[in-house]
Amino acid sequence: xxxxxxxxxxxxxxxxxxxxxxxxxxxxxxxxxxxxxxxxxxxxxxxxxxxxxxxxxxxxxxxxxxxxxxxxxxxxxxxxxxxxxxxxxxxxxxxxxxxxxxxxxxxxxxxxxxxxxxxxxxxxxxxxxxxxxxxxxxxxxxxxxxxxxxxxxxxxxxxxxxxxxxxxxxxxxxxxxxxxxxxxxxxxxxxxxxxxxxxxxxxxxxxxxxxxxxxxxxxxxxxxxxxxxxxxxxxxxxxxxxxxxxxxxxxxxxxxxxxxxxxxxxxxxxxxxxxxxxxxxxxxxxxxxxxxxxxxxxxxxxxxxxxxxxxxxxxxxxxxxxxxxxxxxxxxxxxxxxxxxxxxxxxxxxxxxxxxxxxxxxxxxxxxxxxxxxxxxxxxxxxxxxxxxxxxxxxxxxxxxxxxxxxxxxxxxx
Numbered sequence: 015x016x017x018x019x020x021x022x023x024x025x026x027x028x029x030x031x032x033x034x035x036x037x038x039x040x041x042x043x044x045x046x047x048x049x050x051x052x053x054x055x056x057x058x059x060x061x062x063x064x065x066x067x068x069x070x071x072x073x074x075x076x077x078x079x080x081x082x083x084x085x086x087x088x089x090x091x092x093x094x095x096x097x098x099x100x101x102x103x104x105x106x107x108x109x110x111x112x113x114x115x116x117x118x119x120x121x122x123x124x125x126x127x128x129x130x131x132x133x134x135x136x137x138x139x140x141x142x143x144x145x146x147x148x149x150x151x152x153x154x155x156x157x158x159x160x161x162x163x164x165x166x167x168x169x170x171x172x173x174x175x176x177x178x179x180x181x182x183x184x185x186x187x188x189x190x191x192x193x194x195x196x197x198x199x200x201x202x203x204x205x206x207x208x209x210x211x212x213x214x215x216x217x218x219x220x221x222x223x224x225x226x227x228x229x230x231x232x233x234x235x236x237x238x239x240x241x242x243x244x245x246x247x248x249x250x251x252x253x254x255x256x257x258x259x260x261x262x263x264x265x266x267x268x269x270x271x272x273x274x275x276x277x278x279x280x281x282x283x284x285x286x287x288x289x290x291x292x293x294x295x296x297x298x299x300x301x302x303x304x305x306x307x308x309x310x311x312x313x314x315x316x317x318x319x320x321x322x323x324x325x326x327x328x329x330x331x332x333x334x335x336x337x338x339x340x341x342x343x344x345x346x347x348x349x350x351x352x353x354x355x356x357x358x359x360x361x362x363x364x365x366x367x368x369x370x371x372x373x374x375x376x377x378x379x380x381x382x383x384x385x386x387x388x389x390x391x392x393x394x395x396x397x398x399x400x401x402x403x404x405x406x407x408x409x410x411x412x413x414x415x416x417x418x419x420x421x422x423x424x425x426x427x428x
Contacts, residue, residue, distance in 0.1 A: 028113020028363040031198070031229050032168065032322040034293050035378030036392065037385045038234050041285040042275050046237070049274035056273040058262045060086035064273050067280035068241045074282070075200070077215055077224055079243035083254055085261070086276070089238035090198060090227035092266045093257070094118050094162070097223060097242070100256035101192055103159025104151060108139045110325070110364035110372075112168045112196065127151060127158070128365045135316070136325070137167030138174040141181040148189045161191045165211055166199035169364045169374040170325045171301065171318035173209045183218045192253075193222045198230035198240075199321045201290060204298035209319050220245050223253065230321075231290050232279035239268045239276040292392040297322040300377045300391075303398040303407050308375075311414035312421065322378055325361075328371040334420035335371060346371045353413045356380070380406040 065081045087093040095118040105119045109128035116126045129139035129147045151158050165174045195214045203209050215222040227240040244250040301318040314327040340349045343360035350358035356379035361372030382388040382402045391397040
């Protein structure tokens with residue numbers, strides 16, 4: 015959101031995580047409702063049952079973590095804030111990165127240093143750019159200590175290839191950086207057999223803390239809960255204790271009814287796994303259709319591989335945008351939000367340059383306007399062909415095709 019009613023102003027807060035837009039799973043709602051009468055609070059960091067469920071969830075993904083190295087908090091931003099407070103020094107993030115990564119550091123008075131990502135994917139910094147950024151920071155008297163990255167990325171919806179991840183982790187380890195791996199979207203791969211996802215914790219187990227916001231695939235965003243898994247060893251134990259101290263000071267705990275629902279979801283009973291699979295399938299198909307529409311109009315976008323979003327670069331359509339008075343990412347956000355009738359967050363909210371016309375588009379608004387319309391997408395063989403979804407995609411196609419045609423007219427008149 016803007017901080018001033020007119021003009022651009024500094025971007026301090028970004029858009030929320032892309033929602034799934036689907037009705038709450040009935041079994042999940044039932045667990046939460048049954049726990050609504052609990053009067054006692056959930057312990058800070060999570061109670062025994064919740065932590066055990068989180069440990070089992072990690073074990074099934076090759077991310078073992080003992081209960082004394084696992085913490086749950088009321089959303090990933092709270093955990094990342096506590097982690098940053100517990101680790102002295104400056105923070106590095108990829109460019110672009112999740113919109114919520116920078117505000118928590120600014121809140122603590124920490125400057126955020128952006129490192130470019132390679133052309134093939136977002137979420138993980140280019141290793142050579144990382145080394146150069148660290149060298150420059152130290153030459154200027156800075157103290158880089160923490161690198162936040164994501165192998166399944168928001169905003170770019172890409173999955174970092176293992177070879178890139180390996181090179182970046184080698185560079186980070188050589189510079190003695192602690193890594194926070196945001197794995198919120200790891201369970202939303204559009205093609206699990208075609209995308210190889212490795213966690214940094216599998217490669218650099220002693221220097222990586224894994225943070226997963228359950229809003230990525232398991233819980234509605236209005237029920238905030240997230241897991242942090244700390245590395246083994248003395249350093250990991252000390253960091254776990256410091257983070258727990260920060261959360262205790264803030265009384266940052268998962269609400270008791272949400273904790274019950276989170277424990278149920280983390281244990282992955284059949285209704286939960288079936289809903290996750292259906293949701294991923296639905297959003298993957300709609301994202302692919304939206305991607306085809308924007309690319310056919312001449313915009314640039316990597317094929318979405320995860321999540322419920324795609325990241326679009328409209329630089330090739332800049333002449334048409336200029337004719338509409340759009341000269342930067344904030345103006346592009348305003349323009350497309352009105353034209354599409356749905357949020358279109360500008361790339362400046364993700365750390366990209368304000369001058370570059372990029373936006374993140376989410377797929378949830380394309381699924382329908384009512385809970386019934388959106389629920390119908392889960393059972394459809396091809397959700398993109400449902401009438402309501404088809405109309406929404408046609409609107410996206412029309413808006414981008416109009417920009418393409420305007421750009422061609424502008425070129426022919428030169």
